[in-house]
Amino acid sequence: MAAFARVSGSVGLITLQNPPVNALSAAVRQGIVDSVQRALREPEVKCVVICGQNGIFCGGADIREFSGPMSGPPLIPMIHSIEVAAKPVVAAIEGSALGGGLEIALGCHYRIAHSKTRLGLPEVTLGLLPAAGGSQRLPRLIGVPAALDLITTGRHVTAAEALQLGMVDQVTDRNVTDVAVKFALSVVGKPLDARRISMHSCPHSPDLDELFERTMQHVRQRARGAIAPVACVQAVRAAATLPYAQGMEKERELMATLFTSGQARALQYCFFAQRAIGRWSMPSGARWDTSKPRPVHKTAVIGLGTMGRGIAVTLAQAGFPVIAVENHEKQLMAAKQAISGMLERGAKRRGVTPVLNKITYSRDIQSVANADLVIEAVFEDMALKEKVFQQLSAICKPGALLCTNTSGLNIDHLASQVRNPELVVGMHFFAPAHVMKLLEVVYGPRSSSEALATAMAVGKKIGKVSVAVGNCQGFVGNRMLEHYVEQALFLLEEGATPELVDQALEEFGFAMGVFRMSDLSGLDIGWRVRKGKGLAVPDPTTGQTARVQQGRRYSPVADLICEQGRFGQKTGQGWYQYNTPGSRVGKPDPWVHNFLKDYRARHGLVARRIDHQEVLERCLYSMINEGFRILEDGIAAGPEDIDVIYVFGYSWPRHRGGPMFYAHMVGLPKVLERLEHYHQAHPDVPSLQPCNLLRKLVANGSPPIQKWKEVMKKINSRL
Numbered sequence: 001m002a003a004f005a006r007v008s009g010s011v012g013l014i015t016l017q018n019p020p021v022n023a024l025s026a027a028v029r030q031g032i033v034d035s036v037q038r039a040l041r042e043p044e045v046k047c048v049v050i051c052g053q054n055g056i057f058c059g060g061a062d063i064r065e066f067s068g069p070m071s072g073p074p075l076i077p078m079i080h081s082i083e084v085a086a087k088p089v090v091a092a093i094e095g096s097a098l099g100g101g102l103e104i105a106l107g108c109h110y111r112i113a114h115s116k117t118r119l120g121l122p123e124v125t126l127g128l129l130p131a132a133g134g135s136q137r138l139p140r141l142i143g144v145p146a147a148l149d150l151i152t153t154g155r156h157v158t159a160a161e162a163l164q165l166g167m168v169d170q171v172t173d174r175n176v177t178d179v180a181v182k183f184a185l186s187v188v189g190k191p192l193d194a195r196r197i198s199m200h201s202c203p204h205s206p207d208l209d210e211l212f213e214r215t216m217q218h219v220r221q222r223a224r225g226a227i228a229p230v231a232c233v234q235a236v237r238a239a240a241t242l243p244y245a246q247g248m249e250k251e252r253e254l255m256a257t258l259f260t261s262g263q264a265r266a267l268q269y270c271f272f273a274q275r276a277i278g279r280w281s282m283p284s285g286a287r288w289d290t291s292k293p294r295p296v297h298k299t300a301v302i303g304l305g306t307m308g309r310g311i312a313v314t315l316a317q318a319g320f321p322v323i324a325v326e327n328h329e330k331q332l333m334a335a336k337q338a339i340s341g342m343l344e345r346g347a348k349r350r351g352v353t354p355v356l357n358k359i360t361y362s363r364d365i366q367s368v369a370n371a372d373l374v375i376e377a378v379f380e381d382m383a384l385k386e387k388v389f390q391q392l393s394a395i396c397k398p399g400a401l402l403c404t405n406t407s408g409l410n411i412d413h414l415a416s417q418v419r420n421p422e423l424v425v426g427m428h429f430f431a432p433a434h435v436m437k438l439l440e441v442v443y444g445p446r447s448s449s450e451a452l453a454t455a456m457a458v459g460k461k462i463g464k465v466s467v468a469v470g471n472c473q474g475f476v477g478n479r480m481l482e483h484y485v486e487q488a489l490f491l492l493e494e495g496a497t498p499e500l501v502d503q504a505l506e507e508f509g510f511a512m513g514v515f516r517m518s519d520l521s522g523l524d525i526g527w528r529v530r531k532g533k534g535l536a537v538p539d540p541t542t543g544q545t546a547r548v549q550q551g552r553r554y555s556p557v558a559d560l561i562c563e564q565g566r567f568g569q570k571t572g573q574g575w576y577q578y579n580t581p582g583s584r585v586g587k588p589d590p591w592v593h594n595f596l597k598d599y600r601a602r603h604g605l606v607a608r609r610i611d612h613q614e615v616l617e618r619c620l621y622s623m624i625n626e627g628f629r630i631l632e633d634g635i636a637a638g639p640e641d642i643d644v645i646y647v648f649g650y651s652w653p654r655h656r657g658g659p660m661f662y663a664h665m666v667g668l669p670k671v672l673e674r675l676e677h678y679h680q681a682h683p684d685v686p687s688l689q690p691c692n693l694l695r696k697l698v699a700n701g702s703p704p705i706q707k708w709k710e711v712m713k714k715i716n717s718r719l
């Protein structure tokens, strides 16, 4: 899977061939080893060019091989044999040169890149480090500060930046292999030692100790418990302080720890899960590869509150013309100003021209008549949304896709308001909509596969990680979140403090614990939803909100906090206290502690000691249990869909793979046993009762997560 040919008389051309990204599988590595040997053996060959077929140099090591026993020639000696070759070797790079792909290029004596190429060492994002010499060669080539940045973040650089950093020798707009062949011929006979990166020492950087200390501190803060970024700093430090051979030994040692870690498995699972969600299917059997999206040229957004503004910005930035509708003049003017500001700031950050002219503003809903896709983003109120959908049904051109941005309202009910219910889907954006990557695309029982395909295609075009999910209250993300929050509130009743719960969750890896997060998003939002469900309503006889509602335990603690006007950061008080309204730094609040004490006393609750393990098990396992129910109900097609939603929408730590992957790592029997234990202790909490699918998976021998779908199918076909 690497072809050898002699071109231009004396150039040995080695082409990597492993579609789609020329990953370095055992067969490709064997092909390279054989081709390099042949090129060095044949006297007619005076120089060598390495390139990739189909417009891509190489996407790196074959990640799928990491989950099994490794076979075939190892990368390190293979790259070494290229570097020590007595004939000049030139890498002709186009498309991408990532991970092991870039490491091969670093072993070559020269690198020529096409101007559209992207280069990088993204191993850290897979829980690894560049362990085929990349952590040792890159700092020697471009210096420690730049190498630390690239290796610890895994970010890709453009060819222009690579040239500026000294990663490549030349950038071209022409056919890169032709340019490399000519170049290789021009360097035949020139001395090669200076081109062998492993023979260099790192360029001098002042204050190296301080740089490593600062970077390590920064990386630890950002990593939220991930180990690979820390190992990457240690590997680069070895490059800066040790001779190459010892640095390589350190690289190997660090990789040995990372390679078999649960974090690497989780991150590699996330890599494939993110791609798997694009291959959606519906219960009807309709699929991504058999459903054609409709063309979308013109879009519209109705309602320019916070969400509508973010959605309009996202659409415009992706190149869609947008008609932005808001019926109040003052709101419209405010929205126009805010949107222009967002577009200008975004353009400045990306170094492009702001696309202000992509958006036209109107107070008249009739102006959306020609749009191919309309996203309604009015206030989360069913009556209001119904009215908008009835209007849209009368105004929009035939075939226009009607989408609602809702975090949980019934899509099917909205579909029943229009002439063509098959054209209605939900598009659940996450705030801020122009920043957050996740999009839940919600199909109802009447949504057509064409409508879903169109919404998914638009989601992709606007750069969102789009997950197709079925219609139910809260869809996937919020349906699971409800159980997580519920447990956190119960824990407060039983003796925990907000900071104890948050600390356990933050040590687990969440960016913010549940209470800190609620303070940020505003406690009044959930309060309004609970009131809408008839929950947060005091009993007229006692004046108190009952602790058992609709036959199950209910905690009114959050409602009582809201009744005090404590809505979180925006009011300066919530679960924490803030110096001023709007401030982001919350401190533990003695008022909350006293309030909880009084509350417990009033309800005859005796506070007990609660440890981090209980916080994690109750908050996470109840949520995971709901995830299994979601799979059972066919709302999500597979565990990957749930995990991607949690990683991209709810700050679930990526190095833990997502809630369902976490359950798989913990072990399904253990999750089942702990849920049974907690349900026994809290029989009035249905979310702690293990669901059937979990029980059945355990009864089927707890298969690995990749096999859950098979078991789910088997179970369903037996029903």
Ligand SMILES: CC(C)(COP(=O)(O)OP(=O)(O)OC[C@H]1O[C@@H](n2cnc3c(N)ncnc32)[C@H](O)[C@@H]1OP(=O)(O)O)[C@@H](O)C(=O)NCCC(=O)NCCSC(=O)C[C@@H](O)CCCCCCCCCCCCC(=O)O
Pocket: 020, 021, 023, 058, 059, 060, 061, 062, 063, 064, 070, 075, 096, 098, 099, 100, 101, 103, 122, 123, 126, 128, 129, 130, 131, 132, 134, 255, 256, 259, 272, 275, 276
């Ligand atoms: C390349 C991309 C940018 C292309 O993006 P695009 O959008 O065009 O396409 P997709 O992303 O949709 O991908 C298409 C398709 O291809 C699959 N795929 C992509 N990359 C890979 C890959 N590297 N391997 C396998 N498969 C890949 C992808 O899954 C899609 O297929 P699907 O069916 O899922 O739809 C983009 O794809 C991309 O960014 N790719 C990943 C790039 C990357 O992260 N590369 C780094 C890989 S890791 C690496 O290279 C490690 C090296 O440093 C080598 C280290 C040496 C390891 C040696 C092992 C030592 C073991 C140590 C044990 C010690 C024990 C002891 O000593 O005791």
